[in-house]
Structure formats: structure tokens, C-alpha cells
Amino acid sequence: MRSAEKKIEVGVRIPGEAAEYRIACGSGLLDSIGEVIRSATGDVRRVAVISNRKVFGLYGERVELSLKQAGVSVSSFMIGDGERFKTLKTAEKILAILNSEGIKRSDAVVALGGGVIGDAAGFAASLHLRGVALIQLPTTLLAMIDSSVGGKTGVNSSFGKNLIGTFHQPTAVIADVDVLATLDPRELSAGLFEAIKHGAISGERLLRTTEKMIDARGHDPKFIEASTRETFAKGIAEHVKFKASIVKGDAREAVGDVGNRSRKILNFGHTLAHALELATNYRYLKHGEAVGHGVIFAAELSKRLELLPPDSINFLNDVVHRVGGLPAVNKIDFEAVLSALSNDKKSRGGSIEWVLLEGIGRPEIVSDKTFPVGLLRSSLKAYLESTR
Numbered sequence: 124m125r126s127a128e129k130k131i132e133v134g135v136r137i138p139g140e141a142a143e144y145r146i147a148c149g150s151g152l153l154d155s156i157g158e159v160i161r162s163a164t165g166d167v168r169r170v171a172v173i174s175n176r177k178v179f180g181l182y183g184e185r186v187e188l189s190l191k192q193a194g195v196s197v198s199s200f201m202i203g204d205g206e207r208f209k210t211l212k213t214a215e216k217i218l219a220i221l222n223s224e225g226i227k228r229s230d231a232v233v234a235l236g237g238g239v240i241g242d243a244a245g246f247a248a249s250l251h252l253r254g255v256a257l258i259q260l261p262t263t264l265l266a267m268i269d270s271s272v273g274g275k276t277g278v279n280s281s282f283g284k285n286l287i288g289t290f291h292q293p294t295a296v297i298a299d300v301d302v303l304a305t306l307d308p309r310e311l312s313a314g315l316f317e318a319i320k321h322g323a324i325s326g327e328r329l330l331r332t333t334e335k336m337i338d339a340r341g342h343d344p345k346f347i348e349a350s351t352r353e354t355f356a357k358g359i360a361e362h363v364k365f366k367a368s369i370v371k372g373d374a375r376e377a378v379g380d381v382g383n384r385s386r387k388i389l390n391f392g393h394t395l396a397h398a399l400e401l402a403t404n405y406r407y408l409k410h411g412e413a414v415g416h417g418v419i420f421a422a423e424l425s426k427r428l429e430l431l432p433p434d435s436i437n438f439l440n441d442v443v444h445r446v447g448g449l450p451a452v453n454k455i456d457f458e459a460v461l462s463a464l465s466n467d468k469k470s471r472g473g474s475i476e477w478v479l480l481e482g483i484g485r486p487e488i489v490s491d492k493t494f495p496v497g498l499l500r501s502s503l504k505a506y507l508e509s510t511r
């Protein structure tokens with residue numbers, strides 16, 4: 124039996140885009156994809172569902188059934204599972220499929236999966252016939268609160284992560300919290316670390332909402348109770364509202380904007396996270412785990428620069444540690460992390476803009492040119508060692 128449908132809707136209007144899109148968060152929503160696609164896209168006849176074997180094996184049948192019941196013809200295609208498949212080659216394969224299936228301008232692509240599927244399928248949807256409708260069905264917490272909202276699509280390449288991409292806003296997003304029950308606990312934690320990142324830059328309210336999700340998961344890790352699903356549905360809706368509020372003001376991440384409402388603030392915790400991921404060849408840490416470290420380290424740097432009061436860093440530390448399971452990073456080669464940071468610096472024209480905190484909910488973009496000599500090195504060494 125399916126759980127009863129209960130949903131919270133968040134509308135997102137991006138300046139310059141023709142229509143508002145709706146993000147539905149709740150329980151039992153997977154079976155409503157057919158109706159959603161009908162009302163969001165009007166004339167759609169064919170849909171290509173892009174997924175991977177694992178996710179499609181769990182939820183594909185329900186999605187296909189709902190689409191067919193809405194009178195839409197459906198074909199489903201699998202791509203490889205994991206970050207290493209988020210490539211131009213995969214995007215090219217999806218494009219070939221959209222072409223051979225005869226997906227027209229008025230048709231749609233449905234991305235059923237985590238951020239990897241959403242980014243790669245979204246990228247292909249933005250290129251096919253110069254852009255067809257994209258419906259995001261995010262199935263990880265990270266994809267629900269972050270990657271499915273905001274319109275960034277893309278793939279990795281030998282030049283780096285996410286450097287090839289487009290802005291292509293979805294036509295609708297459906298976040299059904301029931302699917303989190305099958306998610307690997309480490310993946311759920313990774314999503315919670317990204318949620319803490321949002322809370323840290325948004326304010327105490329969103330951080331408290333995130334704490335409720337962390338506690339609910341601790342008490343009911345299998346999402347058996349309706350109250351757990353409700354806590355997550357409400358929490359995800361709050362996160363989506365926050366992300367949408369930032370994206371609306373700076374949809375294409377304006378290059379020179381370093382204001383504290385610029386889209387760049389969403390990169391809080393990501394400078395160190397990307398360096399840790401690169402230094403370990405993307406194999407040791409989940410992205411969200413790297414962000415968990417990045418959040419604490421950015422807060423630590425903020426404290427050392429006398430921007431952030433000690434009680435705020437204690438609060439953040441506490442929330443991160445309540446999620447649990449953050450792998451230690453003391454064995455990662457310190458010089459490799461520093462060198463990843465300095466590569467980043469070279470590719471950004473000689474300085475890194477760190478997102479730091481003046482308080483919870485008070486992000487500030489600070490160039491490392493203003494850091495005292497040796498601060499980064501000594502703080503980083505101390506941080507990595509502190510995680511043993």
C-alpha cells in the first residue's frame with residue numbers, strides 16, 4: 124500500500140524565465156508524476172525517464188505507471204551509477220537517446236535519481252533541441268534540498284568537476300520523502316551535512332529545522348513513522364525555499380557579485396570540500412561529508428579571523444557531530460590538500476574567495492589575499508589533525 128499523499132508546495136519564479144515552477148515535497152508523491160507533468164507542461168506526449176539501475180529498480184515502475192495513466196508515452200534509459208558517469212560521454216549518450224526516441228520541443232525529460240542523474244540528464248535536456256522541459260524527481264536528500272533546485276546542470280571532465288554545464292531551470296520538482304527509506308545511511312548523512320551548510324548561512328531558524336531532521340533520523344532511521352516523513356517534508360520545503368530565495372536574486376551567479384546574498388554564498392564549506400575530494404581522488408569521502416568538514420573548517424577560519432564568536436562555532440560543531448559518521452581526514456596528505464587549494468587559486472586568477480561567517484546566517488565573502496601570512500597553512504594543519 125502506498126502512503127497517503129501529503130504535500131507542501133513551494134513556487135519558484137526566476138526573473139527572466141517565462142513561468143514559475145513548483146517544487147512539491149511530501150509523502151506518497153511519486154505516483155503523482157503523471158498529473159504533475161500534465162499540468163506543468165501542457166502538450167507533452169512523450170517522456171524520456173533517465174535513471175540508473177538501482178533507483179529505477181526501486182521506483183521506476185511506479186513512475187512509468189503514473190505517466191502512462193496520464194496518457195503520456197514513456198521510454199526509460201539507464202546510465203551508470205556514480206560520479207564517474209557524470210561525463211560528456213554520458214550526456215552524449217542521453218542526447219542520442221532523446222534524438223532516437225523522437226523527444227520533441229514540447230516533450231520532456233524526467234530525471235529519476237540523485238544529483239548525478241539530475242545534473243547529467245538536466246544538462247542533456249538543456250541541449251536537446253536547445254532545451255526541452257526537465258522534471259526533477261530527486262531521490263537523495265542532497266538532490267532534494269540542493270541539486271534539483273536552482274537550474275545548474277553539468278558534467279565533470281578532465282579539466283575538473285562541474286566545469287562544463289548550463290543553467291536550465293526545471294519545469295517541476297517532486298521530492299517524495301518516502302524514497303529516503305532505501306537510501307544508504309551514509310548518503311543520508313551526506314545530505315544532512317549539506318543541509319547544515321544551508322542552515323549556517325541562512326540563520327538559526329533553518330539550522331534548528333535541520334536539527335529536527337537529524338533527530339528524527341536518529342530516532343527512526345528507516346523512515347517508518349509518518350512523523351519522520353513529515354519532519355523531512357517540512358524541512359526539505361524550508362531548505363528549498365531558502366535555496367530558491369538566493370537563486371532568484373542571482374540566477375546565473377553574477378561574476379563580480381560578492382554580496383552576502385550572492386549565489387556564491389551557497390559555496391560555504393565547499394572550498395575545503397573540493398580540495399579534500401581532489402586530494403583523495405573523489406574516492407574517500409562522499410561530497411556531503413567533505414562539505415561537513417568544509418563547514419567546520421570555514422567556521423574555524425572565521426573564528427581565527429575574529430569574525431565568528433566561539434559560541435557560534437561550538438553550535439555548528441555540535442550540529443555536524445550529531446549527524447555522526449564524518450570520516451577522519453587526518454591521514455589525508457596535508458600537502459596534497461594545500462596544493463589542491465592552490466590549484467583552485469590559480470584557476471581563479473590568483474585568489475580564492477572564501478565564504479566565511481560573521482555569525483550564524485551572516486555569510487561574508489573574503490579574499491584569501493587579506494588573510495595573515497601562514498594562517499591558512501596553520502589552521503588547515505590543526506584542523507586535519509583534530510579529526511583523528
Ligand SMILES: NC(=O)c1ccc[n+]([C@@H]2O[C@H](COP(=O)([O-])OP(=O)(O)OC[C@H]3O[C@@H](n4cnc5c(N)ncnc54)[C@H](O)[C@@H]3O)[C@@H](O)[C@H]2O)c1
Pocket residue numbers: 175177178181204205206209236237238239240242262263264265266269270271272273274275276285302303305306307310313410
Ligand atoms: N546542480 C547543482 O546545483 C548541484 C548541487 C549540489 C550537488 N550537485 C551534484 O550532485 C551530485 C551528488 O548527488 P548525490 O549526493 O545525490 O549522489 P548520487 O546521485 O551519486 O546518489 C548517491 C547514491 O545513492 C543512490 N540512490 C539515489 N537515490 C536512492 C534511493 N532513494 N534509494 C537507494 N539508493 C539511492 C544512487 O544510485 C547513488 O549510488 C554531485 O555530482 C554534485 O556535483 C549538483
Ligand SMILES: [Zn+2]
Pocket residue numbers: 317393410414
Ligand atoms: Zn555541495
